[in-house]
Amino acid sequence: MEGIGIQSRERMAMGVRRVIAEMMDRVMEAVLVEDPFIAADHHAEKTLYAALVPDEIFKGSHFERRFVTRFGGVWEELAKVVASEIHGHCSMGHVVTGFIGSERLRRIQEVLDKLEHTHAGRKPIDPAWKEELAYIRQGKGAPHQVSVLCDIYIESESTGEKYAFELKAPLPNSDQSKVSKEKMFKLLAMDPCVVDHVFFALPYNPFGKREDYDWSFPSRWFNMQQDPVVLIGNEFWDFIGGAGTYASFVREINALGLDYKKRIYREYLGMEPPSGYNEQVLK
Helix, strand or coil, X not given: CCCCCHHHHHHHHHHHHHHHHHHHHHHHHHHHHHCCCCHXXXXXXXXXXXXXXXXXXXXXXXXHHHHHHHHCCHXXXXXXXXXXXXXXXXXXXXXXXXXXXXXXXXXXXXXXXXXXCCCCCCCCCCCCHHHHHHXXXXXXXXXXXXXXXXXXXXXXXCCCCEEEEEECCCCCCHHHHHXXXXXXXXXXXXXXXXXXXXXXXXXXXXXXXXXXXXXHHHHCCCCCCCCCCEEECHHHHHHHHCCCHHHHHXXXXXXXXXXXXXXXXXXXXXXXXXXXXXXXXXX
């Protein structure tokens, strides 16, 4: 997908700042006003814990739980901000409905079963997207109506092409990865075609380079280094927003991080930020 102009890039950056800031403000409101950590209550409810572990440890856990809960849908919101600017239409939780032949449906389950289970006398099968999809598409049979819920759905106003993304956290578990692959197979098994392209996308890569991605659970279902339907980190953001999108995204996240880290130290933890607090950044 092609890049876009300066004004569109600025609007995307503003959208990213807005989404992240709104989420962080909700977290701060929760931990400071709506549901603060109250040491006296903690001491009363968990006397043994309080006798053994400093309050600050549990205060950190209190913040973490509220942060993680609210961060759940942020990746999708950020993707929508980016993709809407360049493609004109992007939605979250979009349902795609089409028809799939019975033999194609059977073959989808066959492929997934072989990846999931090691059968007697046979080595585990490595995932191979192109070969698996080709095998599934060779199937026919009576058509069945099937609906698939997509995390992110893009319909390009300029080309008319339709894209569906399974957007998962950087370290997805095996069940999530399996469900994503099944949904992706079904989308591309529909006849007539409803979606042109599908992808399994991770918003950033905690291991750095794609060839270094080393989380075993999704690797059971996808070749994370070579499958063409896998997009990790900058590959995903630059794909939906054009070259330079990920770099802009990283700049906005890191700039906001400096401000919110200061606030968390001072307003929540009641201390001044320690030396080097701003060294941990997204890359």
